[in-house]
Amino acid sequence: MTLKKPELETFADMRDMLATYGFSDAELSELVDPKLGIITGFADLLAQLEVLRKMDLGATPPASGIAHPEPGS
């Protein structure tokens, strides 16, 4: 499946319909048309996440702490 490019209206609707923080339209536009250079495109990120979504991880749980071999630690 090819993902549709996200649109500002979608993000604005989510902001207005869900219990979320009220980022401005200009800030949400950064997700659609990045200018600041830190976020290099939300669409690209979603496309990569779509690849990860299709990986079969079986019953692998989310990571938590790292167990130390010493008993009781």
Added chain:
Amino acid sequence: MTPERVATATIANLTNALQNGGTTASAIAAACLQRAVDLDPVCNAFIEMFSDEAMARAAALDSRPRGGALQGIPFGVKDMIDCKGHRTTAGSAVLHDNIALDDAHVVAALKAAGANCLGKLNLHEFAYGATGENALYGTAVNAHEPSRLAGGSSSGSAAAVAWGLLPFALGTDTGGSVRAPAALNGLVGLKPTYGRLSVRGVVPYCWSLDHVGIITRTVPDAALVLQEIATPDPADPGCIRASTDDYVAAAHGGSDLSGCSVGMPRAFFYENVDAEIRAAAERASAFLESKGATIKDVVLPDMTHTRTVSLTIQMPEALSYHMPRLEERGDLYGADFRAGLALGQNLLAEHYVRAKRMLTVYRAEVDRVFDGVDVLLTPATPAIAPKLGAVTVTTDGLTEPAGNAITRFTSFFNMTGHPAITVPSGLHSSGMPMGVQLVGRQFGEAELLSIAAIIDANPDFNVPSASI
């Protein structure tokens, strides 16, 4: 000991001078503070100096019988880390009135060891970024070339040590924010295993990836500091309760590497790297081989999606921590950080959980690699410190955002949690420092320090103190 000598001295040098009567804690503190007053307008390492408090404590320390190795040794902390009675700003206007009610666990441990905190150090706002650029407090600059970045996000921690203002500093490392700036400044940067050090009293950026780290001039100095702060903290549920190894002894363990295997992950970690930095890492490999180590090529997990995985964990966790302050004083946040938080708000819960599951996969795959080798060896960074204001860095044909380049080889090991240390690997032809990264088994800090110390002790890899 002259003030000039204090500026380049290791912790071990200072301890020796204190023990043989060659100096006092007061003289050392005064020299460091005076140098900070003189140079901070240029290097922007400090956010706050504790001048009066530090001098009073130094006088009190001088009146005590000599104690451990850190008694009377000055240090500073990245301003994400609480010092009782002082502001913890995280480099942001958002926390301008955030007075710490207690010391962070790691600060309390250093104070208990007799170390003397001289102040709070600069950073990228809320540790969100590896360039260390900070519009509010100025940008910490590189001691070897002030037209270049110190790197970040623990920019002030690296700059303070490299400019000779402090012999060591603490930082935080969520994607390489201790190791990378240390490497860019010719210093040693250590990130222990995830959970080895308490993060209580440290402003969180991303709980799943945050580590406290240490910046020093030598590997034995890093071992000294780790020995004091790697104490269990029952009040931090993420801090392990296991006893520590003898890190100090490990860092002085000799140079025979017979029976040791060094893994070279050539895919990704040796690609799109400055040719001189790659050659320096190869020389470090050959040197370890000459000491008896076996060098093996190893294959780490596919790195294609690792930055996506990291970002998908970082931003929702950062948003969760910052939500109350966003509601109360959101206009005080920097625009770039707000954009990142907006991204965090628009990821799906399943994206976040899947990314956390990928961490489990990555950890298991790297643990399997350690069935066959004792440490991994990589370049610390793909390029030397970028110029101030650089937006992108191009290395061997690859152009990427400057912050991504700085942490390209370090961030993966925040996801796997393995301990990692960066050590100088010599000077680039540009005159800038280069570094290598060693990565060890989970909780294998002692072995990691022992091997890193061997590279550190070889003058061929030394980076001289910056000429200031």
